[in-house]
Amino acid sequence: MTPLVILPVLIPVLTAALCLMGFGRRRLQQWLSLGALTALVAVAVLLLAEVSRSGIQVAQPGNWPAPFGITLVVDLFSAIMLVLASLMGLAVGVYSSASMDRGRLNFGYYPFLMILLLGVNGAFLAGDIFNLYVWFEVMLMASFVLIA
DSSP states (O other), rough: GGGGHHHHHHHHHHHHHHHHHHOOOOOHHHHHHHHHHHHHHHHHEEEEHHHHHHHHEOGGGOOTTTTOOOEOOOOOOHHHHHHHHHHHHHHHHHHHHHHHOHHHHHHTTTHHHHHHHHHHHHHHSSSSSHHHHHHHHHHHHHHHHHOO
């Protein structure tokens, strides 16, 4: 197991928490998000290289056994999807930093973008069907707020 498996979930959740702590400061949220998205691309590429070199990677945060805990699994397909999702997230973050109006930015655009990426990355890393459902719910909640 490599600690890289947990980072595609850990980076967006920590960034969303930091953005929520600096809720009134749009520039801080923007730079935190763009830095986290860049780090997410780097982690996804490193994870793709690790999976192609060593095979399937598995992590169980909290050391709970598989039926009771969260199991994160990365195979070659999910690693490729993580790279694509993180590149798309970086492109959206860069484009939206120049094109979003203040009303949407004041409403918490960057924390919800990070939560959306948390759900997407978690869905790609889900080791069982229940956790896939939970990650889809996280993704849907963030996407509904961003749409509204």
